Amino acid sequence: xxxxxxxxxxxxxxxxxxxxxxxxxxxxxxxxxxxxxxxxxxxxxxxxxxxxxxxxxxxxxxxxxxxxxxxxxxxxxxxxxxxxxxxxxxxxxxxxxxxxxxxxxxxxxxxxxxxxxxxxxxxxxxxxxxxxxxxxxxxxxxxxxxxxxxxxxxxxxxxxxxxxxxxxxxxxxxxxxxxxxxxxxxxxxxxxxxxxxxxxxxxxxxxxxxxxxxxxxxxxxxxxxxxxxxxxxxxxxxxxxxxxxxxxxxxxxxxxxxxxxxxxxxxxxxxxxxxxxxxxxxxxxxxxxxxxxxxxxxxxxxxxxxxxxxxxxxxxxxxxxxxxxxxxxxxxxxxxxxxxxxxxxxxxxxxxxxxxxxxxxxxxxxxxxxxxxxxxxxxxxxxxxxxxxxxxxxxxxxxxxxxxxxxxxxxxxxxxxxxxxxxxxxxxxxxxxxxxxxxxxxxxxxxxxxxxxxxxxxxxxxxxxxxxxxxxxxxxxxxxxxxxxxxxxxxxxxxxxxxxxxxxxxxxxxxxxxxxxxxxx
Numbered sequence: 001x002x003x004x005x006x007x008x009x010x011x012x013x014x015x016x017x018x019x020x021x022x023x024x025x026x027x028x029x030x031x032x033x034x035x036x037x038x039x040x041x042x043x044x045x046x047x048x049x050x051x052x053x054x055x056x057x058x059x060x061x062x063x064x065x066x067x068x069x070x071x072x073x074x075x076x077x078x079x080x081x082x083x084x085x086x087x088x089x090x091x092x093x094x095x096x097x098x099x100x101x102x103x104x105x106x107x108x109x110x111x112x113x114x115x116x117x118x119x120x121x122x123x124x125x126x127x128x129x130x131x132x133x134x135x136x137x138x139x140x141x142x143x144x145x146x147x148x149x150x151x152x153x154x155x156x157x158x159x160x161x162x163x164x165x166x167x168x169x170x171x172x173x174x175x176x177x178x179x180x181x182x183x184x185x186x187x188x189x190x191x192x193x194x195x196x197x198x199x200x201x202x203x204x205x206x207x208x209x210x211x212x213x214x215x216x217x218x219x220x221x222x223x224x225x226x227x228x229x230x231x232x233x234x235x236x237x238x239x240x241x242x243x244x245x246x247x248x249x250x251x252x253x254x255x256x257x258x259x260x261x262x263x264x265x266x267x268x269x270x271x272x273x274x275x276x277x278x279x280x281x282x283x284x285x286x287x288x289x290x291x292x293x294x295x296x297x298x299x300x301x302x303x304x305x306x307x308x309x310x311x312x313x314x315x316x317x318x319x320x321x322x323x324x325x326x327x328x329x330x331x332x333x334x335x336x337x338x339x340x341x342x343x344x345x346x347x348x349x350x351x352x353x354x355x356x357x358x359x360x361x362x363x364x365x366x367x368x369x370x371x372x373x374x375x376x377x378x379x380x381x382x383x384x385x386x387x388x389x390x391x392x393x394x395x396x397x398x399x400x401x402x403x404x405x406x407x408x409x410x411x412x413x414x415x416x417x418x419x420x421x422x423x424x425x426x427x428x429x430x431x432x433x434x435x436x437x438x439x440x441x442x443x444x445x446x447x448x449x450x451x452x453x454x455x456x457x458x459x460x461x462x463x464x465x466x467x468x469x470x471x472x473x474x475x476x477x478x479x480x481x482x483x484x485x486x487x488x489x490x491x492x493x494x495x496x497x498x499x500x501x502x503x504x505x506x507x508x509x510x511x512x513x514x515x516x517x518x519x520x521x
Contacts, residue, residue, distance in 0.1 A: 028073060028092065028100050029155035031121045032085040037138055037162055041081040044125030044137075045386055048073045048088050048157070050103075050117045054142050058120040062132055063395055065380045066372045071096060071103055071117075074383050080123060095383040096376075104147060118142045121157045128193060130263040130394030131223065135166045169227050174201045174243070176292070177226070182283055188274035189261065195284045198229035199292060200253040203244050212293050214300035214516040215285065216251040216509075217316075217324075219309030222396060223264050226257035242505045249513035251302075252292050256280065258308070262402040262413070263394035267312045268319060268435075272402045272413040281320055300519035302512045304328040306499060307468075311335065314437055314456065321451035326515045328457045328508050330501040331464055333400075336438040336474035337429075341467045343374075345416065345429040352378075352422030366463050366497050375422065382419050387412075390419045404432045438475045441482075449484040456488040457511070459503065461496030468498070 029048055049058035051070035058070050073092040080086060090100045097103035120142045126134035138159040145155070168177040176199040185193035202213055220228055232239045232255075242248055258264040260273060268277040289296040301324045303313035310332030317327035334340045342360050343351050352375045354360050363372040381393035391401040391413040401413045405428055408414040416432065417424045433439055441448060456479065460472040472490065479486040491502035503511065 026090045028088045028090055028150070029119075029121075029157055030085050030087055031123075031140075031157050031159060033080060033082045033123070033138060034158055034160040035083040037159065038080075038082045038125075041079040042123070042125040042136075043078045044076075044080065044123050045384070046075050046077045046080070046086055046088065047122045047124065048092075049120050049122065050145075051120075052115070052117060054118040057142055058118055059122040059132055059139050062122065063380060063384055063393075065377045066096075069096070069380060072383055073100070074388075076386050077123070080125070093383060093388045095379050100150070104151060116144050116146050119145050119155070119157070121159055123159055128191075128261050129259050130261060131259050133163055135163050137163045139163070168196075169198075169230055173233065174203070174205070175199065175229055175233055176201060178284075178288065178291075180284060180287055182279045184275045184279045184283060193261070193274075195279060196226045196257040196259075197284060197288060198226040198255040199288065200229050200233060200243065200255070201292065202250040202252065203248075204250070205252075205293075211250075212295050212520065213250055213252045214302065214512075214520055215289060215294045216253045216512060217285070217301065217303045217313070218253055218255050219267065219303070219305035219312045220255065220258055221307040221309055222258065222399070223394075224255075224258040224309070226255050229253070229255045239505055242509075245506075248506060249509045251509065251512070252288070252294050254285070254288055256284070262392070263399040264308060266308070266315070266399065266403040268315050268403065270403045271407045272405065277316065277319060280316070281323055295516075295519055297519055298323050299325045300516050302326045302328070302515060304330075304508060304512075305332070306330045306501075308333055310458070311437075314458070315435070317455055318437055318440060318448070318452070321448055321455075324455070325519075326455045326457065326512060328459075328503070328512070330459045331461060331468050331498050332458065332472070334468060334471040335458075336471040337432055337436040339467070339470040339474055341374075342470075343424075345424060345432060349424055350422045351417045351424055361467075363465050364467070365465065366495070368463075371465070378419060378422075388419070389415070391415050404435045406431045438471075438478055441475075442478050445482055445484075449482065449486070452486065453484070454487040455515075456486065456490075458488070458490045459493070459501040460490070461493045461498060461500035463495050463497050464500075465498045 049062055049070050049072040051058040051061055061070050062072055073088055073094045075092045077086055097106055121140045123138040126136045139161055140157045140159050168179055178197045180195045182193050182195050256267055262273050265273045265276040267280050269275045303316055303324055305313035310329035313327040314329045314332055317324050338344045341362055360374045361370040362374045362377045364370055378390050381390035381395050381398050382388045385392035385398055390398050392398055401415055405413040414428050416428050458472055460469045462469050476490050479488040493500045
């Protein structure tokens with residue numbers, strides 16, 4: 001939510017850059033912080049974004065890969081203070097065009113020399129929430145310019161607005177919201193770190209004061225915030241109709257938060273993001289169960305998730321096998337790293353180019369045509385990450401790297417491959433094995449089997465846009481032959497894409513209820 005306060009913004013365009021005081025020949029623009037906007041100097045990443053539209057604002061479209069995203073230039077800034085100015089230069093890292101000259105050339109080839117663009121600056125300086133609209137981030141008002149404007153003069157932009165401090169959504173109807181300071185994460189980061197959660201209470205929660213409920217832990221897709229429960233319970237949503245139905249099994253729904261200091265924390269313990277798995281199981285869930293009258297027993301806890309959430313719910317079930325009583329995963333992120341999308345991280349030598357010398361795809365449409373290549377996707381993540389490091393992007397590959405990689409000697413997540421060349425590091429790939437779910441299961445099956453029997457449920461579309469079905473098949477190969485039997489349930493949807501499930505919300509709740517029956521008194 002943007003501040004309601006109207007803050008003036010001055011953007012000056014000159015005909016000749018020499019007429020601007022302090023203008024530099026290689027400057028794209030000069031970005032200043034409004035006096036008094038920030039209480040103290042901040043470190044962060046400064047972006048100048050050019051978009052053909054203002055819907056959404058360019059800063060909110062930042063990070064979209066390929067043709068879906070805007071042109072942007074970025075630079076790291078240390079100690080950016082109110083009332084001071086930073087120069088964004090032609091040498092600043094750019095994407096999709098890597099330089100302003102390339103951008104001008106592309107615009108010229110497209111006969112867009114006179115075309116108007118919306119320009120906006122963003123200073124991303126919140127160290128605890130790796131989202132563009134994080135509280136405290138400073139930004140300018142959008143301004144329309146043309147390529148000729150950019151060519152003929154140096155632009156001055158003032159960061160005059162700031163994302164307001166965080167406030168939880170209001171409790172309403174069945175919705176509740178919780179913000180909990182995590183002792184484990186605070187110790188890891190040596191500064192206060194909070195866990196956030198959205199709750200959807202069962203229909204009769206306020207009337208049946210003595211009743212205790214099983215807990216459904218729900219994890220959304222990449223970067224899904226805890227506040228997404230607001231949309232789940234929208235007045236006309238299909239979910240709400242099911243949830244409030246007379247014959248719907250009663251659960252307390254806990255939506256975890258997909259935002260943290262390095263992006264989506266994937267809710268497990270990692271060397272870089274910290275002990276999120278322990279924080280969820282030892283701090284958040286016990287607090288929720290006590291406050292909202294849950295049963296509070298392992299047999300009365302179930303998990304579900306889609307995409308990122310699909311992987312997370314399986315990982316939580318596997319890494320905490322006797323803490324949960326079943327996981328329902330739809331189109332999970334790679335569950336076998338021999339098929340990490342289309343990369344075998346253990347045998348392939350390059351992430352961008354395959355053995356045939358062709359660019360690897362990272363996204364396809366339902367007909368099989370390539371939408372995005374690995375190189376393109378990693379390019380935009382280099383733009384987002386401090387030091388042009390995709391491992392710090394707060395987006396998909398950066399978040400996987402922050403979750404699965406060891407910490408490098410520079411204190412950053414060790415990259416699985418070189419961001420520029422795509423060359424894979426065999427040593428880092430070896431370190432990822434501890435998060436390869438098929439490998440974890442296969443290597444520890446005798447111990448895990450009694451605790452996981454019948455608990456694994458997976459649905460995968462066979463035309464998944466991110467090739468995630470390939471890894472599901474590899475996991476299926478193991479689970480089918482596992483001894484003792486896994487009694488896993490895996491369904492495939494021929495011709496179905498990312499997000500497909502074989503179960504409706506009602507159907508999944510009924511299956512979950514079948515597992516928790518007997519635990520609720």
